[in-house]
Amino acid sequence: MTHALSQPGQCTLVGAGPGDPELLTLKAVKAIQAATVLLVDDLVSDDIVALAAPTARIVHVGKRGGCKSTPQAFIEKLMIAAVQDGDNVVRLKGGDPFIFGRGGEEVEHLRAAGIEVRVINGITxxxxxxxxxxxxxxxxxxxxxxxxxxxxxxxxxxxxxxxxxxxxxxxxxxxxxxxxxxxxxxxxxxxxxxxxxxxxxxxxxxxxxxxxxxxxxxxxxxxxxxxxxxxxxxxxxxxxxxxxxxxxxxxxxxxxxxxxxxx
Structure with a gap:
């Protein structure tokens, strides 16, 4: 007997900008609001995280120089596992994902796992x-x-x-x-x-x-x-x-x- 496979999820890297919520793009706001799982960097302000749906699972994965940080490999495993579970995953990064945000590394690992990634820029x-x-x-x-x-x-x-x-x-x-x-x-x-x-x-x-x-x-x-x-x-x-x-x-x-x- 065969079992139906669960619907695969999706992943978006979202630039949260420098901190002021009013500097978010409209596309970024929509992605945050639609997420079922958010993996949030330390430098993302609370006001921006508050835009997420009440039902969303929020995981803080701090990345800040000179402080204790969540290992990058662990973050990537979390992202892949959540997508494979069918979640709409948003990796919420301060500034822009592709300017010193390790966005390139994450895209490479996700694609290697067969997951396509959408990237939404933020003001650096x-x-x-x-x-x-x-x-x-x-x-x-x-x-x-x-x-x-x-x-x-x-x-x-x-x-x-x-x-x-x-x-x-x-x-x-x-x-x-x-x-x-x-x-x-x-x-x-x-x-x-x-x-x-x-x-x-x-x-x-x-x-x-x-x-x-x-x-x-x-x-x-x-x-x-x-x-x-x-x-x-x-x-x-x-x-x-x-x-x-x-x-x-x-x-x-x-x-x-x-x-x-x-x-």
Whole structure:
């Protein structure tokens, strides 16, 4: 006697953006509301998780540098098992799944298990950070391009060649957006100074887009000192480049400074 196979489920990687629920795309909201299982990263705000159906099973799978994290292999096994059980699985990630969100790794493992994956983009923290300061990432006069780079290399990886990147950024007029760079900021600063002037403007934005956002504007020569003095930690984005000159020149209006908690 044969038994009917259960209806297979589906999986969607959803970018939750930098934290403000109003920055979610409509497609992301619909996916969250339709999910029967949500696997949620640490950096996803409670207000966004609250959009899920009351009947949805919510599993918090924290992934944050410097903190105890759920092993990536375990998360992937959970996703595959839930889809095979017939669930509509949403893997809810801070920012964008394909920008330092390990989305590529997860897609590869799911496809290897015979599961097709849908990806819904989210606003990445690097973009939200500079937008909150009222400056762009690119500018016809100041920045001809932008580089998103991680300051956190996996074990056994030498990581970014910061000296080469600095030289390229200086000659090609590039904005550098550094994710997960606070813990190694002193080393990154020393290496970048080999190719960029010490007066290069720098912005540090912590918890971009959230009511608790804090930021500081400084120079590359004073990056580490500023981080320590202002007590800025993770999750923060460090933006290096002449596009920050607009903030240096005008700063934020007093009302904006109070609203954003400028230090």
């Amino acid at each position: 923290a690097g973009l939200a950070a500079v937008t909150s300061l009222g400056v762009p990432l690119t500018h016809r006069e100041h920045a001809h391009g932008v580089v998103f780079v991680t300051g956190h290399a996996k074990p056994g990886d030498h990581g970014t060649d910061w000296r080469a990147l600095a030289a390229t950024a200086h000659s090609a007029k590039l904005t550098l957006v550094i994710y997960m760079g606070v813990s190694d900021a002193q080393h990154i600063q020393a290496e970048l100074l080999q190719g960029l002037p010490g007066q290069t403007p720098v912005a540090i934005v912590q918890r971009a887009s959230l009511p608790s956002q804090r930021q500081a504007v400084t120079t590359l020569a004073e990056l580490s000192e500023t981080l320590q003095r202002e007590g800025l930690g993770s999750p923060s984005v460090i933006v290096v480049g002449d596009v920050i000159q607009g903030v240096q020149a005008a700063r934020l209006a007093p009302s904006e400074a109070r609203r954003h908690g400028t230090v």
